[in-house]
Amino acid sequence: MKRILAILPLLAAVVLVQLLTTWTGTQFYLTQMTMAAYYSLLIIGLCVLMGYAGQISLGHAGFFAIGGYLSAALTTRSLVPFKEAALVRLLDSCGLLHAGKDLYGAELLVVTPWAAAVFAVLVAALIAVAIGIPVLKLKGHYLAMATLGFGIIIYRLVLATPWFGEADGISGVPPFHLFSGVTVSGESSVRIMNYYLAWGVLLSGLVLLINLMQSRIGRALRAIHGSEEAADAMGVNIARFKLQTFVLSAVFAAIAGVLLTHYNGGIGPSEAGVMKSVRYVAIVAVGGMAHLWGAMFMGVLLNFLSLRGVFGSYDDAVFGLILIVIMLFAPDGILSLLAGRKKKAATVQPVQQDGEA
């Protein structure tokens, strides 16, 4: 119960924001709050990887892009020319394809958003496994460089592949009907519903990760961070846990990519860019590395400000500056300054007698 109760004030704040914007006629803010929530889903996944398992990734925009681009391409690129291919016929007979007309009345055959989303997230997970097995053997800045390399590859791939729209990206991505009455779409008529949907997804993700951190697995991850050698001697299979966490955070990033792409109705190459990955790392660092709440809060705040254009053309420069300042003056996150330096290692309320929850 305690864990659910901890979420309640946040839930109240989410509702309050919606009511405030409605009363003051500023509902347009909800659009950026929705997008910020999806970005924050990626951030909390990265927080677990960096702060708890102690592995840095400068390639998470790549996983976001894999999720976003695959679902965008599959739900917009027509399969009509391949109609007779065995695979397409098989997919069609499984009900995974959707026939329709495009803007000019031509026949259109695309993958349904659900099938595309599941496929996109699965691919992201598989790529995370394939990349993770060799790369997670590296430590510190070697790992950072290797993941950076991965991010650059994904960026150049989407930029060079016609199927992914090259420099234009992909637009005209259809709404995603999750289940009856709930649709991921940027239409202003469903803005409030999408705001609650995004926050519902984010808070669910947060609860899952908080549960994880307070469990046997979470302790093992933090132990790896604390002393790899001792964790190994306690029977913790370090390579496997690092890999599983890497895949978990990649899946969070891919889900964020899928949902945000449907919400925006498109995706462009900048979403795969290295600067995006740096930004995510900067936000996790500001939040305090091993601090899920801080990471989520900073993820929402900074993404919201950035999306509102507060930083203007200096957007990327601001995040670079944030990274430098945080590393110099508050390596344990901005909240540690408020709480005083003593509490620097305080994490999600470590262990409490919570078995009855």
Next chain:
Amino acid sequence: MAILSVENLHRRFGGLHAVNDVSFQVTAGQIKAVIGPNGAGKTTLFNLVSGALMPSSGVVRFQGKDIQGRRPYEIAALGMARTYQNIKMFAGMTALENVMVGCHLRGKAGFFSSMLHAPWTWGEERAVLKKSMELLELLEIGECAHVLATSLAFGQQRAVELARALAMQPSLLLLDEPAAGLNIYETAEVGRLITKIRDMGITVLLVEHDMSLVMDISDEIVVLCFGEKIAEDLPAAIQNNPEVIRIYLGE
């Protein structure tokens, strides 16, 4: 019956023979000590046995299985626990959480059931918490349970590390200088504790510099010097072994 046997173990670092052709056995239920001057290769020997280092050649057999070259987590799963000469606490975790990590191998909860906080993990979690608390009480540091382990006093950290190793419910416990940095009263306390651990049915292999402690509690002693075994005998015989006296006191 030998729970651990080391046969012709070698480990070279470049041209240095840190452990050179060492063989000995540890009988189940005994306390066996490894002594020797600084640089004799005692800690290297521990690292070879626990899997932290790969032997250059030789055999390490634990409970009838050849374990040389296996990873530490695999060896831990077979029932071997260890402590470190320079304490390795899990930074950022409380004393209690440190001990709970020791229960890792006894748990089954995986990624998904943990994320969902699934009901079938609750019983396990409660049992781990209870067991860990009991161990902290056993070592008389129950009141430190919720303190960050790295902010505890040296002696307390040593106790947490021991509790963590005991939480693994090992059949063999390797203790690397358990009395280092402790005063004579604390050392005597550690001696009683190690005897107690042996009486719980856990075989103990320890490296120690404190001769009075070693002579008091050990059933057998191995003496290393420059990586080679120069003696293996009962404590009383070791005390009168001319070669041992020579390396410890000089000619």
